[in-house]
Amino acid sequence: MVTPIYIIVALLGVAFALGFSGQKQIKAAGTLALGALAFSLFVSLEWLIGLYTETYKSTQIFTAGVNPPFSINLFMGTGEALFTTLINFIGLFGGLYLFNKLIKKGRSTFIALLMLIMGLNVVVMTRDMFNLFVFLEISSVATAGLIILNQNKKSLAAGFKYIIATGIIAGILLIGIIFMYRFTGSLNIDDIPTGNLLMIKGFGTAIFLILTSILLELKPFPANGWGLDVYQGTHAGISVFISAASGTALLYVLYKFIPLMSPSFAFALSLVGGLTFIASNLLGLKQTHPNRLLGYSSIGQIGLVVLVIGLAPYLGDKFEYIAIALLGTHVFAKAGLFWISGIIQKDNIRKWTILRKNKLLTILFGVFMLALLGFPPFPSFFGKWELITELAGNGFISWMVIILLGSFLEAVYLFRWLGYILKLEAAKKELQPISWNKYLPIIISAILLIASGFGMSYLHEHAKFINYIPLIVAAAFILIDRLPVFIKNTLAIASVGLWYYMMYPDLEEFRLIFATIFLVGGIITLLAGYAYKGKRQGFYPMALIMFAGLGGLIEAKTTLEFFFAWELMTIGSYFLIIRGKKSISHALSYMLFSLGGAYAILAAFGLATVNNTGISLDILANLNIYAPAIFILLAIGFMTKTASLGLHIWLPGAHAEAETDVSPMVSAILLKAGLFGLIVMMIKMGDQMIFGLSISYFLGWLGVFTAIIGNLMAALQEDAKRLLAYSSIGVLGYALFGLALMSHLGWLGATSIAITHFMFKTTLFLAIGGVVWRLKTKNMYQMGGLIKKMPFSFISVLISIIVLAGIPPLTGFAGKWLFFNAIMEKGWYLQGALISFAGVIAFLYCFRLIHSVFLGQLKDEHRNVKEAPFWILLPQYIILGVLIIFSAFPNSLLKPIGEFITPYLPNGALVWDGQMAYSLYGYWNGELIMYAVVGIFVAVLLWIIFWNRKIKKVKQFDIVYAAERPFLPETTHYAYNFFAHYKKAVGILAQPMISNFWEGVSEIGHSVSDKIRRIYNGSGQAYLIHIIGFIVIIFLFTFGGF
Amino acid sequence: MIQLIIAIVLGMIMILMAGVAIYHKKLKVAIIAAGAVSLFASILYILLAAPDVALTEASIGSGLSVVIFFYVLNKIRKYDTEK
Amino acid sequence: MIFSLVNISLIIGILLVLAGIWAAITQKNIIKIIIGFSLFDTGIHIIMVALGYVKNNTAPILDSENLRTGTADKIVDPIPQALVLTAIVIGLGVTALMLVYALKMYREKKSLNINSFKDLKW
Amino acid sequence: MDTIWIKLLFSLLTIFIVLNYGLLLQGVVRKIGARVGRRYGIRWYQPWIDIIKNYAKRTKITHGIMYYIAPAFRLTGGIGLLLFMPVIYGTDMFSNFSFTGDLLLLLYFQFFGVLGMALGAAEGGHPYSAMGVSRGLAQVTAYELTLTLGIIAIAVQYQTLSITEIVAAQQGGIANWTIITNPLAGIALMLAFLAAMGRSPFDVVIAPQEIPIGPPTEFHSGLLGVLQLNRAIFPAAKLILFMNLLFGGATDWGTLIIKTFLIYMWSVFVGVAFPRFRVDQSIRWYLFIPLIIGVLAVLFMKF
């Protein structure tokens, strides 16, 4: 056990000793400095471990041999140990990272670094207010020294703004401290009385000045222009200290002062925190300078923690957990990002494409970014979860909204940035070789981030039950990323299969159905992966993360597990989608809609805990006053995944641009996650009423319009994959409608549509993907006549569209028949008519697809096209086999599903008599129809064959023409703008109204951002005015007058 | 009582000097005025029974810091004349 | 009594603080802004010392007289004075740093106007 | 086992009767149309001759496998539609395979042939074929909405989707016919019927008077013959469907012929009286007046 005072001694001693060294021994001096930092890290870490394992006890450290309040004392408790550990970590690794740079600049920079870290350590530990002031000044001055590391115009201006701002803040802090001393006779924090005195002016004002100046040091909006300029102006390696170390220390100071806060100040604090969180993330929208952007994010994150501190009294014993989770993530992630930024050294985020030349750094960048945004398994995920849950539990809806909105805005620019890095035109230059001392800090931060994620989940009463094995397996694929596709694909299939096998005994009802779609479906689509050659780096980890999420949804017992899995699935699918060629904007909008949806789900799960114990999914069945709100939120969340009308604009691009075997994964499989969510929700919650109207009634209409618009849009596409994507929207609209019916047959129909959609959409995407694979184009009008070249693909498309269109005798008809009966039963006649109208519109695109691609005139350049690869065809034919079986024996599929539904919705179940199904209104025998149709067909066909024995095959252009013969397939193939007349008639429905709406929302957000950020006009003086104004406003807010 | 009068006079001079320091066009004069504020402050400290502070303020506030101000100003002026 | 030594000192201090802030937020010349800061600092120091003053008590240096008569507590409060000592030195450090910044900034832009340094914004 | 074979025999008989009836209708209607237009017109047995002529052609060509089997799809669609429907109410044998599925089966099965045909035509590679299909499908979507609304109204009225039961409910005189008991649904269906028959003003899909356009453009000889068989059976089957839905069905072949003939005349009269719509016009038309009537029909049933 080393007394923490030795942290000061070591850092100071070494700093003074550095004076002995000349420029020649600078390397040794630098190493010594790092040694001192390592020593401090060791001491604080030792204390942290000791205190956590309760081998040490929290200790007061007295100086001057006199007891406080007569001397300055430091305190080392768990909090102090943790925070000094964080600070010293940043100090050591930040120093290591900057080592070469600092050596070049001379020993003074090492002195500044050491003093900064020492100052912050004392700031965290001290219990004396004036001591706090002195060491804050030390860290400010040291920071001001470090800011000008590069000694250029920008860093000078930024540094000056920093000095004058912190100067005035420090002065105000000093006034507060001296008056506090005057009123209490002591400088010790522990001697300050608490209670109602705080609201009395005078004493209260003194506390107010102290608290406000600490708050100001944390750069609250709008008095934070100086901080932003510093982030932009200085070297990224220095920003790490400002963002991660100083911010951390000051937050701890604020935490120390919690007992002194009056409720009104605490409220002001949380308001400022919330405002900062939202505003800085909003302003980040327009920002293109990476460091300034990170600065916005950093300020926002700290604002969030400030908000949490302000709400501390309401968060109860969860407060520390939440704050540490959020702050820990901020520290490691922001440090990592700034460090990466220091390596890249580009002043526009669009130029960051160079990052992707370095795989490791790119992965790390992704890790930090996901951590910042609160994705699992990082600590902030659990922090945000707890925060939202607690806020909801207290009925703080508006806080919840603020936090979620702010997080969302942050996601916008961070994911945009990630998209730029992954997808923008690559820079030609290679990245400079990176020395180990720059790598190491980044890697260690990432490792710590992940480790602390697991740690936080272990500490959480519910999260410790989360099954991490699938995620770990997925992560393991990163390690074997260099192996060839064949091996990885086999392993992936094996692991998904194994998981399904292990899960199988526990599966029942809908979980069985959806687990089969997710995992068995996953295996089938993964089979197509064998068609790829080379390594296909990055694909398997992401695919498996998605499957881990999907499987996790099935396994989830609690809302936390469910949300965890939901987020995992979102990440995995995002990375799969962004692999596509032109998917940069589509992946972004996918992510944003998904996140928006996820936040809605999070809010709903939070609200569900009100008046409920535990977080088991079953609490949804036993709800409180918020039930309708929860229902709506969950529905919105799930509908972002099913891409219901209004929330669908991400889908076409995302699915169309994805790779051949990714499209079926994200379309046929992933969308079902939303359906699964809806089913789980509806099973638990039943229908809910709002203003006396059933919500599911609205969902029903929404489903109808989704189906119509989706199908209509599909019919008007030129791009084959986009057509299929819109078709998915339409079909999922049916499914939503079926669920909204809330009747046995409706659900049966919806489920059977979910299953058949999985099958035919997988087949279609793979078949069309195979065509695109060979033809290198997705435009249908550039195809044509491929039936002769790719007959197997043709057959699979043919059967699939027959199923899709619901034409008897194939199984698609089952869905239509069930729907009709359900509609009759429910009395939703108009909706029923419209939904069948949508079904007819589906014929349009079905025909267009098969005609434009496979029929008509073969293009000259496609005369040598080969059939799609075997491995792409194989999954299609597996599925087709199953489809035919289901068609002939519908009860093999529908009967068990009906039995699953009966416990929840017993009325109106089908009556089965062999393959004959009876409903209240009609009847249907799939098997006999199959026999009859096949019988008639074969008979007629035989007749044709018999009569046309000597038929002669003609050449391609041997067609009936009145005038001269056409000779160009391009002019003869009628495919472009195939439904021009239809567009003319009903095109008004196909206007991109929804896209325009969302674009408008985005535009408004960005222009508001641009307007507001003008307050940071760059003048240091203006920033001073902001600070004074901020103090005045907060004062008025806290005291309600002077 | 005499202390009070001295203090009031000192205060008036200091405020005046502060005004000069802020508003005088010549930086040199402004700096000297600011130094004078410090100097008078140290007298006030003596009245307030704070000889230590007075000593410090006199040597640092009105001494060294004015010197530093002048060095910088000089440097800037020199730069101006050279270029 | 309003017109006590302490109160007058406090008024002077507050006025200096305000004058300093006023200079910092209205003057465009960087040197003037720095002067404003030093006025601000001086004002705070005066306030601090004044707050430690106890009427009719002596400077906090105990001589044998005090000890003998048992009037050791008839001194003014030494703590604010000690704090001011520290604060003055800190102020000097910060002022010097600001001045050197000003010097360097002048070299970059040939200007002492604070509005010439608006490259970083938004 | 025996019943199945007997059923098959009766089915064949049904097909045979309906086929001939359909051909006759074609001939007669064309004759009437010509006479109305002051022409002499064809002989009433011309359709039979056409079929025989086509089958007798010696050159038989194909554009590919889909083109080759498309007529099979087409004819299967026609025959299936016929056989999945109770043709003569009250006789088990002439109800054919209607026990395997209800009204919905018919509603969707009618597309079976359409789709197959469209595919075959498309493989022919002639742009006019594709154009015809494109127009046809577009028009289908338009009238299908009205049709569905009408059918829902009827299904709600009788609380069943089984055609047999719908017909049963209409027995006992004209007053029980749906067209009387549920006039709104009746009007909606009869409007939809116009386009379903593909006659003027909704005949731009095939454009029979001009140069060959539409799905069958490329078909010749024997394959065209199969299509012609279907062209006889399919409309007749549709007529029977509408008769069953709206006009009380038929208990014997005589009634059937009279009723269907009269129903057919409705479309013929409209066709003669109104000029042809463009596709977008017909879509807009269907999405306006008939749609409103259909919606009213459904709302009327609901409240």
Next chain:
Amino acid sequence: MILRNSLLFLLLIAFAAIIISLFSTNYSEAEQLGIVAKHYAENAKAEVGAPNLVSAVVVTYRGLDTLGEVVILFLTAAIIGFMLKSKHSVNNSDKRIKGSEILETAANALVPIIILFGSYIFINGHLSPGGGFQGGAVIASAFVLLVMAKANAKLSHKIISFTESVSGFSFVIIGVLGIILAAGFLDNTFLPLGKYGSIISAGAIPIIYIFIGLKVGSELTSIVNNLKESQNIEI
């Protein structure tokens, strides 16, 4: 401009109102010492042994603050040195300016006296007003005088920084000795308190003050020196 200034003036008034609100309720003019101050007044003799209570507080009771204060000066000196260090040092010997002879002579005579005076101030810091800071500042002013008077005078950076480091280092070591030999960091009682009121008394206070004086002196000197030297060096 006028509008802007009047708005700013309003803001300043508002801020003034906040400061004035500090005096609203609990404030009254002090009649007696607070608890802590009283403790110092009564126990400083026994605990620290220095008659000058300000010194006692500065060096011992609030020794950590003083350490921090020294650190700030140290830091500023280092940073200023770093900032003013030119990229390529030009030897401007041709631009030498002749100092005035009278000034030079006077300086030569005065400098030792001033240094002596400064040393007196910090050595007697525990007894009379003054101490390490004041003494250091005085010493620094001696060097300032030297530098100003003699245009060509060059102070050795090495010596300055050596003094700085040694004194700072020693300060820390004395602090640690407090932990090892006495009750805590910067406890001055590991040396005997000696006779109250004499030069060699009050434990480690005089020693600490000497180091502080040296350190402050060398730091301030180095700031001025750096500024001066940078004068002739161009960008």
